[in-house]
Amino acid sequence: ADLVLYTSQPNEDAQATVDGFKAANPGLDVQWVRDGTPQIMAKLNAEIQAGNPAADVLLIADTVTLERMKQAGQLMAYKSPEAANYDKTLYDADGFYHSTKLITTGIIYNTQAAMKPTSWADLAKPEAKGLVTMPSPLASGAALIHAQTLAGVSGLGWDYYKNLKANGAIAAGGNGAILKSVASGEKAYGFVVDYLPIREKAKGAPVEFVFPKEGVSAVTEPAAILSSTKHADNAKKFIDYVLSQKGQEGFLKLGYIPARNGMAVPPGFPARETIKVLPINAPEALKNSEKDVKGFADIFGIKG
Amino acid sequence: MRQTRNRGNGQPRWLFPFVITVIFCLSVLPLGRLAATGIMSAFHGGASELLSDPGLWRSVYDTLSTSFFGMIAAVVLGGGFALLLTLFDIRGKALLGFLFMLPTMIPPQVTALSWIGMTGPSSALLKAIGLAPPLGSPQPLYSIGGIALLYGVQNAALVYLSLRAGLLALPRDAVEAARLSGASSFQVLKDVILPLSLPGFAAGAAIAFVSCVGNFGIPAILGIPAGIYTLPTLIYSKFAAFGPRTFADISVLSALIAILSVVGLMVEARVLRGRDYRVIGLSGQVAVFRLGAWRWLAELLLWLTIFLILAMPLIALVASSLAPAYGVPLSPATVTIKAYEEILVRQAATRIAFTNSLSLSLATAFGLLVVTVLTGYFLVRSKSRFVGLISALAEIPYALPGIVLAVAFILLFAAPIPVIGISIYGTIWIILIAYFSSFFAVSLKPVVSAFRQLDPSLEEAARLSGAGFTRRLADILVPLVAPAAGASVILVFLIACNELTVSALLWSAGTQTLGVLIYNLDDSGSFNIAAALSVLVVIMVIAMMVVLELMAKRLPKGVVPWRS
Amino acid sequence: MAKLILNRLSKTFDLGGRAAVNDVSLTVREGGFLALLGPSGCGKTTVLRMIAGFEQPSDGSILLGERVLADAGEMVPPEHRNMAMVFQSYGLWPHMSVAENVGYPLKVRGISGEKRDRKVREALAAVHLETYADRRPADLSGGQRQRVALARCLVTEPDVVLLDEPLANLDRHLRQEMEETFREFHARSGATMIYVTHDQAEAMALATDVAVMSEGRLLQVATPEEIYARPEGRLVGGLVGQGAILSLPPPFGDRRLFDWPAMQEILAGLAQEPRADILVRPQDVEIAAEGQVATVLSVLFEGERYALRLALPDGQALRAFSRQPVKVGDGLSIVIRAAWRL
């Protein structure tokens, strides 16, 4: 293969991305592997340990993970010319990774639920007692970022999580499980990434997605090149492609909010300006990640 | 004329080296590689921190208790079925036995979700009888008991098949002698049948225990909401937040799992120790008890169980494969077969996955049988000191969560194999080897217990007829352990067919398996397509079992586990 | 205890077509000791298994006194019959020690502690296996296993004892001792005993009645003396005791027992037709001067004496004993002291 991509994008999305890239760069043989973030990381790290990583480029959920790899010297810097069209917070200043889209975490609720939440704070109210579910940071990369993001918001913070716990909320599984739980009516409310409920709602599922008024957290699905790559040129082409207008339109078509400036949003989403994305500092978040996981775990009685 | 140094036990000279090599390749090598990496990375940060974390010990405890109760549940379910179906005059034995195999095929998360659905607020069943709990009431399955229950459902077939093979080897007159002694059916069961089929029973229980220790899918769904972390879910979370210490942590956790499963095995060995299970006399006919007035009740109970563990999840699966989106109530207006169209017509990956999974599981099931018959024979007949060690080593890979084993194989094979210079990484072969390693124990257990029960004079008669080792293996030993061999093949096939966690890390373009495909579809929100695919897999397996049923007359007696 | 009645009992297995037991009616009187004789495969074990309750009769019924034990529809389960049995293949439990095997029927009856131990010890002593109490059956010799099965059978107080070739694997001395044990047990317990054997001497020595079966049918039931002296038909004649069956011209009237003068007459008319079956036992053939001439066909040393097969002039074979060795081919003169028309 001329290029190997490891990604945690869903299957069809990964296929579409690769197809788009191949169309833009005819003649390249691209192989891709998709899996959940834990699996991809396990696979990649085992390969690195064995001294023969197969991947050239990564396209995975969050910057925190890539920040760690950058610090471990496992990434290659590449300052893509396309970066000029992006907000500075969305790429690494040294060019080690570039965000490609915004996947926000908001509130999903079952249409039969009595209360229609509009803010994070609503979920700590008595009406939502025992009805809230959220992904566990142990199963979903986005969940930790979400917690770290909310922890930094005044008026929410870790106390918010404690209140949720006191209100009978549980933290379990990944985003898919949350969606199923709420769609099936087992729980009424949940934290979930935006595109899942929006797509399912379009198919007729009895769910509704809300961008809460305090703002949403976002993971940005960054792309990066491994320092061990054997196809550096192709890898760079790939980074350029996903950041390009064309690549970004591809993401848009798949139902994601593109990271690039001046792009539209997919159907079902409110206008880009109305979505308030709460900021997060990747190196900072990385430094605290272990502590935060533990804090989260302590609150939800995870691991004891 | 050849002379051998062996003490009349008739093992060919190559058997010991063969067994050692197999164990080395399938167990020592991957486990050792993992341990080496773990030790190396432990230098980067202390593993002692992990070990001093009370949370860890809490998970050890949870793992132990869920696995123990899970084993009990599996023993009650599988043992109950095996006893009722082999020893009593139940009607429709074949069909019941056939259906009882199938829950192994349904992915545990599907079973878990359907049970949650059934017992939760949105349960159509409970709603219908007006007993549905209000929205938000605590889910009883999110508990040690719930996990254990589902472990039991998932692993019941292991106990069933293993015990059934043991029961078929019982000599009829031993049972009759006990009845004539005045023992009631229950006493006969307790004093004669169970002790005599103890090898099969213990093997089934041990493998169920080990399987519970290594299970990920069920505690991930049922445990985490209740704050119950088993070692496999803990390992998973370690992988999610990959850090410099992860390998060390994984190694430590894996070692703990290995210890737990070895403890399970030691209990088994202890139970079997110093006993003689060699059947005296001619087996080949099973004594059948009459249930009399109880027969109706027993049959009702059996069918009810089948409904709970098979029909219900299957209905849930079919329902979600026909629904346009998750949570949409199924009605004639909403039913759609789009999902089936999608997989059957559009997705090329489906065909590849079917081919891969089928060939992988068939190759594993039959390939392993060859290995396990030889290994099992060695383990039972040899007086070697290594027997205990070898059985433990054979068992550990099955106890490890698939992801750990997969990592071990990546560590081993990511770089081209030294000396030969070929790389099997990324090919289907690495999955096959990993399957061999992972399911070795599943295949080995029933075979070993069958060998334990064998009347030695049967082999001796063959030797005196002039049959050399391979000859009598083919003509005498394998047919005699046929029920166990059949059980072993079917179990491995069923488990490998929708295996997920091992192949999840080892697949690459063109080598995806059904498990991976279903998982990926489900993970990316295509729930109905995933469900449709699961339904197709179940249908395929049923079709294969029906083919087996048609061939049953030409196979040795007892091979087809649902036929009496 | 009461009479054991087999009433037109039949059993047909799915396999094999021909009935294994065919219309057998038989009454064993209370406390009787019935020996069941018959060639291999004639249905003896099947009869025992029906009495014990392991096989359901295809037809007919089994009664113990007034109580119907089994018929083609209903069946009292074996555990409620209070019977004991020595199985032809022993049916020992390999996972229990010898003492446990023997003590199990007691354990089931709730007898425990000192009393059980004592009874087990006694039973083992009776079969000379005291020192083997802790062995497993797999570590015993064939005869030792059989003795364990015996001890287990006799340890309780059953109403009916079924013995399926219980001494087949024992040497003569042990057999004699065990026969003695059976006799004592029978006298002491008054149990009804049914004894399957292929050894007529054993059957004669032990039983109060002998039943002879062949191909699933009952041929004759009588006391040992009766059946030995007056067997009915070729089959019984051939089965009970030794002897040669000669095909000779039918003697006058319905006389059945012939002495030498009568035999001489019969033998004189050898060429006549039709013929009847006449049983001649070897001990009734005496080697004496002035008798019938016969040629020695074969000689077998039996320890005590030589067993001869002789040929009459027309080629029919006769059996005889001789204390002195004779040579094959020799001509002997014999006197037939007694013969019986079958």
Next chain:
Amino acid sequence: MAKLILNRLSKTFDLGGRAAVNDVSLTVREGGFLALLGPSGCGKTTVLRMIAGFEQPSDGSILLGERVLADAGEMVPPEHRNMAMVFQSYGLWPHMSVAENVGYPLKVRGISGEKRDRKVREALAAVHLETYADRRPADLSGGQRQRVALARCLVTEPDVVLLDEPLANLDRHLRQEMEETFREFHARSGATMIYVTHDQAEAMALATDVAVMSEGRLLQVATPEEIYARPEGRLVGGLVGQGAILSLPPPFGDRRLFDWPAMQEILAGLAQEPRADILVRPQDVEIAAEGQVATVLSVLFEGERYALRLALPDGQALRAFSRQPVKVGDGLSIVIRAAWRL
């Protein structure tokens, strides 16, 4: 074929302490037919199993001609010994039909098609099981199973044939026929045969040599006539043939065989010490006037005759036969025609 030599053979099992076979040396001449007698548990099966190669001798060696089959270190595996065996527990394969069981040794030897079928048919015909060819062993009677084992044993042309109580479950007629079959097979194939039995008559009738074992040791090997007439020691005397062993004052000199006058003298000195063991066979005890007085202890009907146990005045028991029934307690006058000092 060649001589089979057991050279100081011993076998001790892990369990049980005492050696099961203890220092047994024995030569079976080429084409010999050795009967192995001994009480239950004396080690007969163990000897056979060592010859077959299933047990390794703890000590000593086994040779077939020049070839060492086994010693404490090395061992030729059973499959290379070209032997055949009838197991005491038959060792039939439950998954094969009767014909397959019998044909298996041929199949292993690469004989197939018409030839194998013919041989299997012949072997089954010899044991009267032609019509059972397609049954499974589990659906056969005990004697039928034993016959299948026999047929399987005789279907090939083995160098050595080991028979472990091969006729224990057969009725007398079948036994006689099977004995005939063995004799024919032995004559035709010239195989060395070793025959374990508890039935002396059988042993005497078939064997060219008889070996008597007890408690693991070999007591005597001789021809049947020899061992019957001149047993060595109490044990052999008690085991071979019937008879009572009397403890009587030692007769003069080293004479061993006594006639009635000699016995009269001995009996006259009954109170004397020390004493010697003297064997009296029942057929040598004649009921006649002017003899020793004896009381009848028990009477057993044996068909052909009555077996008596008599008590001498000092209480010692004697065995005798009578053609006429006598009553327990009667006083008889007996003459001892022959007796043998053991």
